Amino acid sequence: MSKSFLRISALLSFLLAALTSAVLLPIYRIIGKDYVLSASLAYDLVDLLWQWFEIFLLALIAALLIVGVHHAGKVGAKPLYFICGGALVFKYLAAIAASAIVAGSLDLTVNYGTTAFSFLLEALMCVLVVFLTHRITATRVEAMTARTKAAKRLKRQLDAEAPLLPFTKPFCRKNPLQNVSYLAVGIITFFRLVSFVASEIAFSMMGYKFSWSDLPITLLYAFLTVLLPALIAYFGVYFLIGKLHNKYFAA
Helix, strand or coil: CCCCCCCCHHHHHHHHHHHHHHHHHHHHHHHHCCHHHHHHHHHHHHHHHHHHHHHHHHHHHHHHHHHHHHHHHHCCHHHHHHHHHHHHHHHHHHHHHHHHHCCCCCCCCCHHHHHHHHHHHHHHHHHHHHHHHHHHHHHHHHHHHHHHHHHHHHCCCCCCCCCCCCCCCCCCCHHHHHHHHHHEEEEEEEHHHHHHHHHHHHHCCCCCCCCHHHHHHHHHHHHHHHHHHHHHHHHHHHHHHHHHHHHHHHC
């Protein structure tokens, strides 16, 4: 795996992680502590950007893993695992540090079990992407090798198959690697929606009554914080996979 690909992977993943946890999160905390600013649109905007960048980071990591594992193999992509895993760890550590700085001290009474659980879910998504990409690529190579040997024995010309990368269209069900990208973004969307519903239930249990008149606003907020950024994230994955493949692996 080329060092230039690893460098750009580290730059992009740690940059997004820093923007999410070391920039947007502390700004969100600071605005939330201000009585005037917390009632302004700035509070909602920063909250929106923070959640968007979390989704973008996970989608970026999925794209990097698909490209890296496809071209370098499960073993050859080990340096990429450290980069992607390090970015996820950095995101959570930076979030804890930023919250402690804004609060003035580290709150040891906070239950960090949910944080660890979130990290575990994100790590499992990465493992699944690696496993599926490796299996699809290995199966493709085995089939191509068998076809090549058969063509040589029969002294026939082997028809060239379309490569798995880059993706030729934004949506194509025939490309198994593109299906992996669908799955990755789908998992991210599912977990974010579950988190959204859980937070709404928690607010209701705290005394904030929910009525049917609140439903349109709730659905709009779910669209703005989960569905819309997930859609943008997928197109980002599609674009990024093509760019990375053409720049670092096309030769």
